Amino acid sequence: MKELSNLMNYRSDIKVVDATLRDGGLVNDFYFTDEFVRNLYLANQKAGVDYMEFGYKASREMFDENKFGKWKFCNDDDIRAVVGDNDTDLKIAVMADVGRCDYKTDIVNRADSPIDLIRVATYLNTIPAAVDMIEDAAKKGYEVSCNIMAISNAQESDLKVALDILGQSPVNIFYIVDSYGSLYPEQIARIADVYLEFAAKYGKKLGIHAHNNQQLAFANTIEAVGDGVDYLDATYASMGRGAGNCAMELLLGFLRNPKYNVYPVIQFIEDHVRKLQENGTVWGYDLQYLMTGLLNQHPRAAIQFTKNKRNDYAEFYREIIVQD
Amino acid sequence: MKELSNLMNYRSDIKVVDATLRDGGLVNDFYFTDEFVRNLYLANQKAGVDYMEFGYKASREMFDENKFGKWKFCNDDDIRAVVGDNDTDLKIAVMADVGRCDYKTDIVNRADSPIDLIRVATYLNTIPAAVDMIEDAAKKGYEVSCNIMAISNAQESDLKVALDILGQSPVNIFYIVDSYGSLYPEQIARIADVYLEFAAKYGKKLGIHAHNNQQLAFANTIEAVGDGVDYLDATYASMGRGAGNCAMELLLGFLRNPKYNVYPVIQFIEDHVRKLQENGTVWGYDLQYLMTGLLNQHPRAAIQFTKNKRNDYAEFYREIIVQD
Numbered sequence: 260m261k262e263l264s265n266l267m268n269y270r271s272d273i274k275v276v277d278a279t280l281r282d283g284g285l286v287n288d289f290y291f292t293d294e295f296v297r298n299l300y301l302a303n304q305k306a307g308v309d310y311m312e313f314g315y316k317a318s319r320e321m322f323d324e325n326k327f328g329k330w331k332f333c334n335d336d337d338i339r340a341v342v343g344d345n346d347t348d349l350k351i352a353v354m355a356d357v358g359r360c361d362y363k364t365d366i367v368n369r370a371d372s373p374i375d376l377i378r379v380a381t382y383l384n385t386i387p388a389a390v391d392m393i394e395d396a397a398k399k400g401y402e403v404s405c406n407i408m409a410i411s412n413a414q415e416s417d418l419k420v421a422l423d424i425l426g427q428s429p430v431n432i433f434y435i436v437d438s439y440g441s442l443y444p445e446q447i448a449r450i451a452d453v454y455l456e457f458a459a460k461y462g463k464k465l466g467i468h469a470h471n472n473q474q475l476a477f478a479n480t481i482e483a484v485g486d487g488v489d490y491l492d493a494t495y496a497s498m499g500r501g502a503g504n505c506a507m508e509l510l511l512g513f514l515r516n517p518k519y520n521v522y523p524v525i526q527f528i529e530d531h532v533r534k535l536q537e538n539g540t541v542w543g544y545d546l547q548y549l550m551t552g553l554l555n556q557h558p559r560a561a562i563q564f565t566k567n568k569r570n571d572y573a574e575f576y577r578e579i580i581v582q583d
Numbered sequence: 584m585k586e587l588s589n590l591m592n593y594r595s596d597i598k599v600v601d602a603t604l605r606d607g608g609l610v611n612d613f614y615f616t617d618e619f620v621r622n623l624y625l626a627n628q629k630a631g632v633d634y635m636e637f638g639y640k641a642s643r644e645m646f647d648e649n650k651f652g653k654w655k656f657c658n659d660d661d662i663r664a665v666v667g668d669n670d671t672d673l674k675i676a677v678m679a680d681v682g683r684c685d686y687k688t689d690i691v692n693r694a695d696s697p698i699d700l701i702r703v704a705t706y707l708n709t710i711p712a713a714v715d716m717i718e719d720a721a722k723k724g725y726e727v728s729c730n731i732m733a734i735s736n737a738q739e740s741d742l743k744v745a746l747d748i749l750g751q752s753p754v755n756i757f758y759i760v761d762s763y764g765s766l767y768p769e770q771i772a773r774i775a776d777v778y779l780e781f782a783a784k785y786g787k788k789l790g791i792h793a794h795n796n797q798q799l800a801f802a803n804t805i806e807a808v809g810d811g812v813d814y815l816d817a818t819y820a821s822m823g824r825g826a827g828n829c830a831m832e833l834l835l836g837f838l839r840n841p842k843y844n845v846y847p848v849i850q851f852i853e854d855h856v857r858k859l860q861e862n863g864t865v866w867g868y869d870l871q872y873l874m875t876g877l878l879n880q881h882p883r884a885a886i887q888f889t890k891n892k893r894n895d896y897a898e899f900y901r902e903i904i905v906q907d
Contacts, residue, residue, distance in 0.1 A: 266767065266769060443590065444805070445809065473833055474801050474802070474830065478802030513767065513797075522900060525870055529894065549832060550849075570857065
């Protein structure tokens with residue numbers, strides 16, 4: 260049975276990470292209004308959320324600043340305009356992708372930055388580059404996580420090698436990332452076991468970032484809670500790429516720690532997230548995402564299907580089966 | 584670990600029950616077109632579904648036939664107009680509610696009926712009346728299930744008494760019914776354990792009917808599969824009361840028995856279910872259903888909120904918290 264099996268108590272080392280701006284930004288090219296961001300920051304504080312991820316530290320060499328909102332780049336000054344000195348319990352996170360971030364110059368010392376946590380996102384085949392970024396961020400004083408993406412495509416033996424390498428780095432948190440929304444709770448349990456082995460060996464924490472292709476983002480997240488995973492990603496109303504993420508309102512409703520409060524989340528969704536949806540920003544579970552999840556494929560074809568406003572689901576299924 | 588833990592094999596005693604017309608009928612007062620019903624019957628056959636529930640055997644004394652579509656009443660002749668002699672592997676089910684069904688007259692001998700399975704729906708406090716219906720249906724030659732509703736509100740000791748009584752009846756299947764969409768997978772595992780104890784003692788099968796208030800209908804259903812539950816209710820595109828049910832397209836994607844095929848489900852949703860949605864029939868996960876699920880309340884207030892096209896979610900939350 261699970262550690263939380265009586266569902267009455269809670270583990271105080273659980274941390275909730277709001278990834279709305281970062282994963283949600285993939286849906287609207289990071290064009291959030293300042294009002295949205297400011298109110299999200301306040302809602303997260305009221306809700307007891309532990310970390311708020313503002314977006315990416317993306318390379319300005321590789322990405323045109325005129326084609327994205329500012330949270331693709333997360334200048335420290337832009338964050339500071341929202342949070343001031345952030346004299347709150349809510350910590351600030353950004354994501355840095357291997358190969359898409361000029362971390363040596365764009366990430367300054369933590370003492371000079373409003374950011375607390377650098378989340379290094381990598382695929383299994385770029386672990387050495389991730390380690391370089393982790394060492395840089397740790398040296399600069401940050402908490403650091405390593406988010407290993409597309410884990411549903413990984414060989415278990417490769418994963419173990421990667422976790423052994425990462426274990427020897429100064430990273431604080433290993434993240435399980437089900438980028439394709441392809442995993443079932445039982446598989447999460449088994450993968451978490453592998454992660455736990457190396458987390459215990461090297462004194463690291465574990466996190467999970469789930470996608471909702473099969474309506475399992477929340478279920479997989481609470482499965483992981485029972486498997487010793489502490490850092491839980493969620494987004495308001497599931498806002499995120501494709502089928503979206505674990506819904507913050509579901510997660511906070513589940514967690515029993517009285518520091519968490521679902522009401523400010525509901526209020527923020529009503530006041531701010533619904534507007535995005537009414538204005539045509541689309542995300543969330545739909546048949547095309549179920550299909551790529553089932554087939555353990557990257558959601559890019561499903562995202563294109565959505566963008567093209569297609570509704571010939573059966574034809575789409577035939578297309579991606581052929582490509583499989 | 585689960586019986587299905589390698590996720591590669593399957594249990595051949597799994598049965599998939601399509602409840603689209605019955606639970607979906609609660610959304611549109613059972614006004615399905617003949618074309619919809621006929622094509623659903625064909626899609627279920629192609630998809631390998633084991634049972635198709637056509638609707639309720641509701642009392643014509645209690646309910647006005649002019650205010651509901653015919654599947655509220657499920658005349659044998661209406662079913663026969665769709666299925667003929669039903670010379671297929673797809674079995675036919677109907678639901679009969681305790682206290683809302685003239686079963687002695689409206690349910691004829693199975694030899695004279697296209698129906699195979701009578702699903703007796705009851706609350707815990709009407710078990711003796713359910714037993715009377717079960718005995719009547721069994722005597723007439725039917726397979727019989729007993730669907731114990733609102734189980735999330737039940738005392739475990741009461742549940743055990745009920746299962747012990749039902750165990751001594753000729754019922755074939757005990758059903759776990761999470762009417763309020765309030766249960767987490769861990770709770771399903773624990774409840775299934777209680778059910779299994781009595782199923783083993785009396786030689787009965789188990790089934791599950793889940794609701795999607797917390798986006799857990801599918802997760803709870805596949806949790807139950809791993810806990811020895813064989814009869815799995817699902818509906819196309821989750822169509823069902825309030826937040827709806829376990830989605831058939833998710834369930835068939837998960838099951839590994841090659842007899843199941845998700846493609847006809849996708850095709851039917853594209854061709855028929857989307858039209859219902861475009862014409863204004865509303866169901867599925869939304870914040871108001873999450874809230875009643877979280878509070879373990881009947882979804883009626885949330886259904887009214889939906890009908891009234893309200894979107895003041897925060898005010899609704901305050902209302903139902905006060906009533907709690």
